[in-house]
Amino acid sequence: MDRKIEKRSAELEKEVQFYKRFIQQLPFPFQFTDYSLGMTMTKKRGTAEPEIRFDVATHQAPAKLQLDIDPISDLPFEKVEAFLAPILDLVPHHIVFVDGNGIITLCNLQAANDTGVDRDAMIGKHIRELLKLPDELIMTLKSIEKNEPIYNQEVLDRYYGIINTRFIRNEDGSIKRVISMFQSLNLMKETEKLAVAGRIAAGIAHEIRNPLTTVRGYLQFFKNELPDRIVSLIDKLLIPELDRANGIITDFLNIAKPAEVKAEKMNINQFITEDLGILLHSEALLRDVEVHYQLDERLSNYDVEADKNQLLQVFLNLFHNAVEAKVKKTMRISITSKLHNNIVQIFFCDDGPGIPSTIIDYIFDPFFSTKETGTGLGLSLSRKIIELHKGTMKVQSDETGTCFLLELPVYPRASL
Template identity: 75%
Template sequence: MDDLSYENLKQRIAELEQQIQCYQNFIKKIPFPFVFTDYKTGIKLEKSREKAAPIMKPIPASPAKEAELQWDIDFYRDIPFEKIETFLTPILDLVPHHIVFVDGNGIITLCNLQAANDTGVDRDAIIGKHIRELLQLPDELIVTLQSIEKKEPIYNQEVLDRFYGIINTRIIYNDDGSIKRVISMFQSLNMMKETEKLAVAGRIAAGIAHEIRNPLTTVRGYLQFLKNDLPDRIISLIDRLLIPELDRANNIITDFLSTAKPADIKMEKIKLNQFIRKDVGMLLQSEALLNNVNVYFDLDDQLDRCEINGDKNQLLQVFLNLFRNSVEAKVKKTMNVTISSKRSNNMVQIQFCDDGPGIPPTVIDHIFDPFFSTKETGTGLGLSLSRKIIELHKGTMKVQSGDKGTCFFIELPIDDKKLSV
């Protein structure tokens, strides 16, 4: 063998040794145990979780058989938990409850979309922050932190602070016994409570419609029929007082029935900012002029191309109800109303704010209840119906009020097909 061939052979052997070393290093880094059986070479590789290096065993060769690979992956031990959370996040975003993962120090590592939207935070920004920044509660009221402190899971504990519902926690431990994650799931019962209220309202409404509406229609019809045979003084009384009062009672029943069972939603694609500027703006323009109200718009440019699915007429009714509610509370000569929009995750947030006297703290928890009103002539159905319309659009409606005015917060889902625009 000449020197050149010998050098080539040495180089080839060195390359093969490097490749073998690379394969060995790779196998050592594989975190889970496996068994690889290569029938063509007659070699079996077995790697356990306890040892980094695999064991090589000879087996009877069988060139006709295909190689086999078997593995045993423990997701909690063999895969970095951050990878698992990344995988779980889009799945947990579909869950309509609050799901939050924290580490042993209460730092958030996962927050699903429902929890972020209901607490009004940016989901990406809250990751890495303490859970108190998400819930805006003192530590002693946060059940998840209690679970960390006691190192015990919580089962179906009722929460009665600013959130109302049931919370469960589960704990995942590291091999050394320290806490790797506390998984907490909060199920809000507010919607269930509202559903029960509306069920009662529906039964009452059905009774009212049957027992009162038909007699009212009968009385109104007979008054119209008989008034031509009565003196002018009685006719005037019928036209100016009796028939209008019967119509007002009938309208109250109609509104109450709408609250219990609103009309069917006729969905269409709505460009949100355009809808607020043109449709809502035009609707409120004349009302604002008549009532000495200034209406301002502060709309997020990001929403110019975003669409929602909605019924324009019913959404216009919501804004009209809110506007009239503000006007009826007006005490100053001039009132300012601001309608703003912004995007949060895959939701649009709309604020309808006035600078009126505000809602007293003693009644603010009841303003969405059917028939609750602080006005002498009010039916107490406008806000209840408005929130029901928003909920039928898969959204939420809340209120905050103080000395400087009242703000209604509406959240609606952006059309999924437009999220990438």
């Protein structure tokens, strides 16, 4: 019997030692009160041993545990970043965490999508690989070098906008993380351009459209009383030119007030091969153009929410622009889809002469055109349509051809 008591006593002693060592390993402070025993255990930050008090009034209230967890001090910061990542993906600005050496530890989806990278592949890389800028132009690195945060500073490089940085420090004052948030103003700048175009459109539409309609109506009314050669002139030249002028006014008004997006769920690969493919097939044959498709099979499990007619308008405009610029007898156009993060990337590329570097920054501006009969509204309207679909539209070009990149959000297809 004594041996059983000794054994049980030894086990209880080991159990107490086990609990004590467990409490010593807890990295955060807490207070635990057991009112039925009249005891309180308090552990303060920076101490291993807790303080136990036995003078608590006993009553039948339930035991109470109070935690005082500081995520920065008491938890591995990598765990904090893993928790924050899906939340920061919802923020429509660039948010990047780097350590004191400029190495990326967190990159939200907006930053990855706008810079065209795989955000998971950026973790552990230097921030220059994300921004593709020299170190001396990266404001986050300047903030680290000066050991000072940046407050609402304007950035005037190709990432035009406002940047803020804040520091998270270790207990010794060294840098644990630099949090960089960048708010792009490019969209605001484009919105202002479209607003100006809209005001112009609204101002001229009423004054011009009514006289055009009147003239067209009288031409139709009187042409039966005129000689055949005049009737032919009216049908082949005058009325088509009036209709073309009316079409230009319609484009003006579309900039001022774009058509409503009648979105429906659809598979983007199916849209490209069937809806768009059927339209481009006959056009390509007539214009001596080869169209090739390279579609990501993973997208069969995703849908986009889009207005099919508006998307067709965008791609047909890109096709016509490419054909009008071709200088070789045969042009090759490739349409590629790719699943990237939570978006579909659609590359519309041609092997034409390219867009000169002196004008490529202006091709989306309303009324900018290099064609004698162009209104300069096609690409502006196309990008506006993509933006109304919560996407982006960009362009790259050199002497080997031009490539437009369209990005749209995708949603996993519900399983049956």
